[in-house]
Amino acid sequence: MHWKTRQKMMKLLLGGVTFGFLAYQWFPMVIMAVLSFTDPEGGVTFPMRGVSLHWYREFWADSFIDDFKPPMYRSLMLAVMCSVTTATLALAAVQAMRSRFFGSNFFFYLILLGIMAPGILVGLGMAFVARILGIPLAWYTTTFAVHMVWTLPFGMLLLMAAFNRFDHKLEEAALTLGASRWTTFWRITFPLVLPGVIGAALFGFTLSYDEFARSLFATGSEQTLPLIVFAQVDRQLEPTLYALGTTTTVISLLMIGFFALLFHIVRRRSRSDVAITT
Amino acid sequence: MTTPVESHRYDLELKGITKRFDDFVAVKNLSLSVERGQFVCLLGPSGCGKTTTLRVIAGLEEPEQGEVWIGGVRVDDMPPWERDFAMMFQDFALFPHMTVRKQIGFGLEMMKRPKAEIQRRVDETLATFEISEMGDRKPDTLSGGEKQRVALARALITQPGILLLDEPIGSLDFSLRESVMLELKDVQRRLGITFIWVTHDQNEAFSLGDTVVVMNHAQIEQSGPPETIAERPRTRFVADFIQGNNVFEGTVAAIEGGHARIQTASGIFAVPVDPSQAPAPGAAVTFSIRADILTSQPTDGHVNRLTATCRAVEYLGAIRRYDLVLEDGRSVKLEQFRSTGTRINEGEKVTLGWRVEDGVLHTPPAGAPA
Amino acid sequence: MSAFRQRSSVSYLLALPAALWMIAGLIVPTLFIVWVSFWATRRFSLESPLGLMHYIKFYNTPVYQKLVIDTVLQTGLLMGITLVLGYCMAYFIVGKVRGEGRKILLILLLIIPFWTSALIRTIAWIPFLGVNGVINQSLIFLGLIDEPIGVFLYSRTGITMAQVSFYTLMATGPVVYVMRNIPPSLQQAAQCLKASPTRVFWRITVPLTIPGVLIGQMLVFLNVMADFATASAIGGNKFTYLGNLVLNLYESGQLSFASVIAVVLMLTMFAGVALLLRVVDIRRLGAL
Known part of the structure; x- marks a missing residue:
């Protein structure tokens, strides 16, 4: 076979695998969204019967899972808390690690452990801690604690990448111009790594908003949205769940879009700043 | 019509090469003939098409029009790995996961030479380029000048008909360049291989090239011996x-x-x-x-x-x-x-x-x- | 390194909050699990005598040991599938797609689901897999089968299908990252040294992307080992892995025994990571 034909076929094959997988990955979510618009008589699978907003009305009404609105509010609040805290603590942690203090390697792996530790065990351990020490379980204390264990390492890795990317001579230049370390950090360093900070905030938000394994044992009676969804799947599957699933997926996508926009604006601005300073 | 006999006069021939990248014309209707053993320098500002020309010869870019002949063989339709040439890259492109020894033997290994022969020729080459003591080191432990020697040794061990060099000393320290230039010229004279050397530095081109080809805007402005280019600029x-x-x-x-x-x-x-x-x-x-x-x-x-x-x-x-x-x-x-x-x-x-x-x-x- | 360094004391202050958080949220809970696993009573009480009671129970019950093997086998299967799928996709996106914009688009299409709810994605699989599900209906429509078959929902096949769609990203991402950092001149240099594309692939591309493969496989390993939600929602509690067992034991109040299983899961994961690092010479990680 001619070498160009062979290369073309290879490309076709690999492209087929890639697009095939992307379809495979996205299709269920699309189908779920479609099925959520089925008629009151429609079931949880095809054939779909008619088009209506029935299941959306159904889940918006208080009847479904004793009202989903408080759990959704809790999930959103928790996500915002994780987002802000992740960005802040990760920024401090990465800035600290730049000076390679004694034990900084150990510190790095300590945080990285949060990605590796299985969620269900972290939740289980937190439940024990609360029970033994007599701390009441709550989404804004114990759940918040274990969510951060999951989001902080992502924030740290993102910010490390951001810190590695900029020219450290800019900081030295600011220092030689007489700026204090404090001023240098806020006027030079921070604007340059801001895209990384935004990325850390995005991870903090979406990972916490959707987190379920870590919340399971650590949350107590005031449950978050993924927890009531999990409970409902165990009980009964109905198109209301599709409507809910579609709604929260849209919320996730909107958040990603929002952060992407923020990222874009900040990066453009910092680029023009750098263009002026250099 | 070109007869094979005519083509054999030249080690390298380009006929009417045109290469576009989307709307940008990188090389426009370029023709060039190089006799065996010549040292040719392609000289021009960045973006003039000199590197693209080199990559067309190598087969790394496919021209829209024109013919490429290497050693009397038309190679337009051949992939790089079947053409008779070797190339030195600007960043040397040493394989980071291979020792110097493995690196230098790579070409022979790909040509399916017997193990014993590879061993022997690698040893010889290491000795020739005075890098025997680095055989077991990885590229990240080598200095710029050492990397350059390894890259040259790796390219020449396969005994190519022509050697393509893309700004081969551009990434070296200024103090090293002069001696490396002399060495490369010496190697070229000794082996009698055709060198096609791309550079934007006229001192390099004038002190090395038998022929200097000045390029601008995808075309050849003037080609000839250094003296002619210097004393009788055509354009x-x-x-x-x-x-x-x-x-x-x-x-x-x-x-x-x-x-x-x-x-x-x-x-x-x-x-x-x-x-x-x-x-x-x-x-x-x-x-x-x-x-x-x-x-x-x-x-x-x-x-x-x-x-x-x-x-x-x-x-x-x-x-x-x-x-x-x-x-x-x-x-x-x-x-x-x-x-x-x-x-x-x-x-x-x-x-x-x-x-x-x-x-x-x-x-x-x-x-x-x- | 940069001259911009704060004094050590400032570094310690900056690192302190994150370190304390990880200790309180991760290290202490883990130690508590280990502690509780040695409580030799059925009750959850601080006065419990310490002993190996629950470990002995685990040791004497082959069903639980089979569960460890099932979990490891399922994880191994997922690692195999995601390795091949993930590498093919990374190679296509980095090596074959032209234009930075298109590459970024494909990468985004790949990772956006990671930022949406895994639980919702699991639920989304259910209409696909059921007896009257999309897959069965399509197969009947194509004439490949006459009657709906039940191999998808409540089966290992169904669980595996869903897991592949969740975890392939983890195998692909790190390979894409590492592959994008390989200068194209290396592959071209190999071609100029008479290496055909197949040989360039095996001699240059593969060795240089091993760090990415390793990281990706580690992520898949850790996540599938601990995954219980997929098996629970799609497997209908019929098929369980170690994570499901922890959940079931916790819900039935057997906290010490749940801790033993948790410890077993942790040890298996440690062993797996150690093995992964052993299989691939870690010194090669420094190559890039």
Whole structure:
């Protein structure tokens, strides 16, 4: 076979695998969204019967899972808390690690452990801690604690990448111009790594908003949205769940879009700043 | 039609190569013939198409039009790994996961040579390039100069017909370049391999090349021995690009025998023309005169004259370079050996002159109004 | 390194909050699990005597040990599938797609689901897999089968299908990252040294992307080992892995025994990571 034909076929094959997988990955979510618009008589699978907003009305009404609105509010609040805290603590942690203090390697792996530790065990351990020490379980204390264990390492890795990317001579230049370390950090360093900070905030938000394994044992009676969804799947599957699933997926996508926009604006601005300073 | 016999005269032949990247034309209808054992330098500013030309020869880029012949074989339809050449990359492209020994043997291994032969030839090559003691080291432990040697050894061990070099010393320290250049020239002479060397540095091109090919805007501006390029720039671009030329713009006032009288803002000058290709009176033309041919002590033969004031003096070893201002505000460069001529002081007014035959009239760029 | 360094004391202050958080949210809970696993009573009480009671129970019950093997086998299967799928996709996106914009688009299409709810994605699989699900309906429509078959929902096939769609990203991402950092001149240099694309792939591309493969496989390993939600929602609690067992034991109040299983899960994961690092010479990680 001619070498160009062979290369073309290879490309076709690999492209087929890639697009095939992307379809495979996205299709269920699309189908779920479609099925959520089925008629009151429609079931949880095809054939779909008619088009209506029935299941959306159904889940918006208080009847479904004793009202989903408080759990959704809790999930959103928790996500915002994780987002802000992740960005802040990760920024401090990465800035600290730049000076390679004694034990900084150990510190790095300590945080990285949060990605590796299985969620269900972290939740289980937190439940024990609360029970033994007599701390009441709550989404804004114990759940918040274990969510951060999951989001902080992502924030740290993102910010490390951001810190590695900029020219450290800019900081030295600011220092030689007489700026204090404090001023240098806020006027030079921070604007340059801001895209990384935004990325850390995005991870903090979406990972916490959707987190379920870590919340399971650590949350107590005031449950978050993924927890009531999990409970409902165990009980009964109905198109209301599709409507809910579609709604929260849209919320996730909107958040990603929002952060992407923020990222874009900040990066453009910092680029023009750098263009002026250099 | 090209017969194979004709093609065998050349080690490398490009015929009418055109290569586009979307809307950008990187190489336009380029033809080039290189005889066996020649050292050819492709010289030009960045973006002129010299590297693309090299990659077309290698097969790393596929031209839209034209033919590539290597060693008398038409290779347009062959992938890089079947063409008879070797290449040195600007960043050396050493494989980070292989020891120097493995690295150098890689080409022979790909040619499915017996193990014993690979072993022997790698040993020889390591010895030839005086890198035997680095055989077991990985590239990240090598200095720039050592990497360069390994890359050269890796390329030459397969005994290629031609060696393509893409700015091969551009990433080396300035202090190393001179010695590496001499070494590479020596290697080329010893092995008799055709070298195609891409560079943007004219000193490199002039001190190494048997032939210098000056490129601009995807085309060849001029090709020839270094002396010709330096002393008889064919186009205005070459005259501007090569240091040491004073370029004048003007219009043809009259054609008189072997020369044209050209009206410029600084006066009327006589410049030799080829009577068969003489421009029409009134045509806009450019010509140049080398800074080291101008004299500040004109005699009767120096019929072209200029009055200028010295603005600055530079010392370049045996040479003094003067920056002078003409009465119309233009600047002119003058180079003189320190041993000859008297020193001109800053602010001093002098008369410059040159003989008719010293001026070089440029061919207008293709497509420009005559 | 940069001259911009704060004094050590400032670094410690900056690192302190994150370190304390990780200790309180991760290290202490883990130690508590280990502690509780040695409580030799059925009650959850601080007065419990310490002992190996629950470990002995685990040791004497082959069903639980089979569960460890099932979990490891399922994880191994997922690692195999995601390795091949993930590498093919990374190679296509980095090596074959032209234009930075298109590459970024494909990468985004790949990772956006990671930022949406895994639980919702699991639920989304259910209409696909059921007896009257999309897959069965399509197969009947294509004439490949006459009657709906039940191999998808409540089966290992269904669980595996869903897990592949969740975890392939983790195998692909790090390979894409590492592959994008390989200068194209390396592959071209190999071609110029007479290596065909197949040989360039095996001799240059593969060795240089091993760090990415390793990181990706580690992520898949850790996540599938601990995954219980997929098996629970799609497997209908019929098929369980170690994570499901922890959940079931916790819900039935057997906290010490749940801790033993948790410890077993942790040890298996440690062993797996150690093995992964052993299989691939870690010194090669420094190559890039």
